[in-house]
Amino acid sequence: MVQISKPQSARTSRESAAPSPAPTSADVARLAGVSRATVSYVLNNTSAVRISEPTRRRVHEAAKELGYVPHAAARSLRAGHTRIVLMPSPSVPAGPLYNAFFNDLQWALSRLDYTVVQYGSVSLRGDDAARAWAELRPVAVLTPPDLGAEGVEVLRRSGARAVITLGPERAEGAHALLMDHREVGRSAGAHLVERGRRRIGVVLPTEHGLDHFARPRLDGVRDAVLGTGAEVFELPLTYDEESAGQLVPEIVELGLDAVFAYNDEYAMLLMRALQDAGVGIPEETAVVGADDLMLGRLLRPRLSTVRIELPSGQELAALVDRLVRAPGAVTESHDMLRARVVARESS
Incomplete structure (x- = not known):
């Protein structure tokens, strides 16, 4: 039997390629x-x-x-739970306001030694999504309010000490951070009525998923004009110049003297189209947006807007931490969203 030895250089190369112990x-x-x-x-x-x-x-x-x-997993085994705070990825495009809010929240949670994980589950909703999230064994979950009581219980049994919903309603058994976008529409509608406007168009984006925010804002405008004699008209708008240009004749034909756009970006798009068509702002048609973006202040006329005020990420992180430390606390509701009009030249 003949033994064939590998060259020394080959053995050395193989040995050097072996990974070093962690x-x-x-x-x-x-x-x-x-x-x-x-x-x-x-x-x-x-x-x-x-x-x-x-x-x-x-x-x-x-x-x-x-x-x-x-080693996060080893630390979790010793502690009996992870330090993961699960925030499902948004199913709709988030604007600058919410991006800044969630970035602030993630930073504040990291300062409290939590790891924030955004989990995308496009095809899963409600209780089915909760079962998928539970596999990660999060210590806290921030979720849309479509979670049912069963989903809340699944998360709690998996070790989640805090289940917190973000939205206009609360889920049974969960803490609720209420974000009612009707308040945005009510603020805009009340402002326009106070300025003497009586035929108010409300821009509704046609982009998928934005109805979740746009419809409550429309309802808020309708609430604000009750008993005033003002009328409200829906204005579907796709976020492009062609769609904005096509909407202008309808605004003129309806005799609208005011438009509340879904947000500042849609308001700026529509303002440009109105001005290109020779419609005076605000003489003929007042325009109000939402979110108070810096670009709106650079327009001429400057854009009136609804400023949405949310608690700081530090405040919300402190709430999450308190709920994690006291998992048996009675479920509560907290109003998060405040809205006020910043009146400028466009209205």
């Missing part, structure tokens, strides 16, 4: 000259134990040099 907290402790407990306290941002700043810096530098990061 660094451990013990390795970090040796390099930093501290105990493993101290490494854990520092890298897990434990506030219950006082660690000097030089020691913290030494531990972080050692961890960086070794390429060590804490």
Whole structure:
């Protein structure tokens, strides 16, 4: 029997290609000259134990040099739950206001040692989505209000200490952060009626998914004009110049003296089309948007808008943390959305 030995260079190449063992907290402790407990306290941002700043810096530098990061799964096993806060990805395009709000919230939660995960489940809704989310074992979930009582219970049984809905209604068994967009429409409608406008068009985007916000805003305008003699007209609009141009003759034919657009972007699009057609703003038709974008202030005339005020991400993160720490707390409702008109030249 003949044995064939591989060349030394081949063995060396294979051995060098073998992955190095992952660094451990013990390795970090040796390099930093501290105990493993101290490494854990520092890298897990434990506030219950006082660690000097030089020691913290030494531990972080050692961890960086070794390429060590804490093992989230192992930490979760020790604690009995994860530190994941699950926020399902929005099913509709979010505007600048909500992007800023959720970015602020994620930053604030990370400061409290939570990991924010956005989970996309396009084909799943309500209780079916809850079962998919439960697989991640989140400690808290922020969800649309279409979650049913069964879905809330599934999440709680999987270890979620806080289930929080975001929307105009609440789900049974969950804490509710109410965001009623009728208030946006009511503010705009009341402003226009006060300015003497009596034939008010409301722009409804034709883009998929925006009805969730647009329809409540339309209802809010209708609430505001009750008993005033004013009339409200629906104006479907696709977000492009051609659609805006085609809408202008309808506005003129209906004799509309005011338009409340879904948001500032739609308002700016329509304002340009009205001005191109020679319609005076606000002399013939007043225009109001929503979200108070900087671009609206640069238009001429400057765009009147509804400023939507939401709590800071820090406030909401503190609420999530409180609910996680007290999972047996009675479910509550919190009104999140406030709206007020910022009147400028366009109305």
